[in-house]
Amino acid sequence: EAGKSGYDHYMCKEINEQPRAIRNCLRGRISEIDASVSIDEIGDLARPERIQFVGCGTSYHASRYAARLFRRRGIPATAFYASEYDAGAVPVNEETLVVGVTQSGETADTLSAIRDANRCGAETLAVTNVVGSSASRETDHVMYIRAGPEISVAATKTFASQQVALLLLASTLAGDYSRSLVEALRALPDQIQSILDGSRASEITDVYARSDAYFFIGRGYGASVALEGALKLKEVTYKHAEGFPGGELKHGPLALVGDRTPVFAIVTGESATGKMLSNIKEVEARDAPVIAVTDSPSAVESIVDHVLRIPETHEQLTPILANVQLQLVAYWLAHRLGRSIDKPRNLAKSVTVE
Numbered sequence: 001e002a003g004k005s006g007y008d009h010y011m012c013k014e015i016n017e018q019p020r021a022i023r024n025c026l027r028g029r030i031s032e033i034d035a036s037v038s039i040d041e042i043g044d045l046a047r048p049e050r051i052q053f054v055g056c057g058t059s060y061h062a063s064r065y066a067a068r069l070f071r072r073r074g075i076p077a078t079a080f081y082a083s084e085y086d087a088g089a090v091p092v093n094e095e096t097l098v099v100g101v102t103q104s105g106e107t108a109d110t111l112s113a114i115r116d117a118n119r120c121g122a123e124t125l126a127v128t129n130v131v132g133s134s135a136s137r138e139t140d141h142v143m144y145i146r147a148g149p150e151i152s153v154a155a156t157k158t159f160a161s162q163q164v165a166l167l168l169l170a171s172t173l174a175g176d177y178s179r180s181l182v183e184a185l186r187a188l189p190d191q192i193q194s195i196l197d198g199s200r201a202s203e204i205t206d207v208y209a210r211s212d213a214y215f216f217i218g219r220g221y222g223a224s225v226a227l228e229g230a231l232k233l234k235e236v237t238y239k240h241a242e243g244f245p246g247g248e249l250k251h252g253p254l255a256l257v258g259d260r261t262p263v264f265a266i267v268t269g270e271s272a273t274g275k276m277l278s279n280i281k282e283v284e285a286r287d288a289p290v291i292a293v294t295d296s297p298s299a300v301e302s303i304v305d306h307v308l309r310i311p312e313t314h315e316q317l318t319p320i321l322a323n324v325q326l327q328l329v330a331y332w333l334a335h336r337l338g339r340s341i342d343k344p345r346n347l348a349k350s351v352t353v354e
């Protein structure tokens, strides 16, 4: 109990620890002089020809986010579920960097994918939270996310720290030191704090506690937020939740949408205009309540039922902020439903069998 520092659950404590976790992740990695980014422990790693990410669960979602960051910087990048990775076929050579994204550094499928990549001659890097973990020992390089210990089975602060670490990695390897990005990174901990202090997730969640299912849609950087929002919600509430890119709505999920299926729509960055708004109208035409997670409330206020607001930031940081609101949604819904939040049924913190 003492370890929870007054919070009811580790999950809530860890959600609230995110500003500190991110400050730790950034410490010493952004130069005070020229705002360049450097990661001491991987100083000898050069810009790869191509990059592949492997991860499971929440770490796979961080991998998807990372792949997009690298593609945007001109480096071909793909994210794989570690269990589906096939280094022999993708293909891999010594110009390929394979990054195992794993909080614990012990997930069996991720370790197996790393071994596969090593066998095929790729350069390998572990992005992990645990010093001395198997992943850190079996790769050529290791970058620590420095989130501090995470006790709750559902990953929260480690996801935020993974995203920040992977953004630093992308900037370093691509030599991209955009001032606006660095400034946005520095402001990120305080912005997360402002969400934690002012979120309306608890009251909004109360309104929809008895729904049949919960859907999450996002585009671009918002797509990985949608996937993670649904995963978090199902892990801790045992409710049916699905996340998918907004564009996929018409290809199946729309058949399930109705007045008992609230839709969380991530409306940030370039997605705020146009296509996401038409997705919102599509689900509203089927009577679904819509909760927008957005940095531009004025674009959506008049057409949605509720708004979970996030501060304005660099587009590549919007997923980190939007995700905090959805962590709170999952937490408060599980709380209301009286679930075993820190140790959900059937789930383990670290899955050490394939």
Ligand code: G6P
Residues within 6 Å of the ligand: 056, 057, 058, 059, 101, 102, 103, 104, 105, 106, 107, 110, 153, 154, 155, 347, 348, 349, 350, 351
């Ligand atoms: C388990 C945990 C998840 C986590 C996944 C990957 O399923 O319950 O929260 O995202 O493993 O774990 P890793 O330690 O590799 O990041």
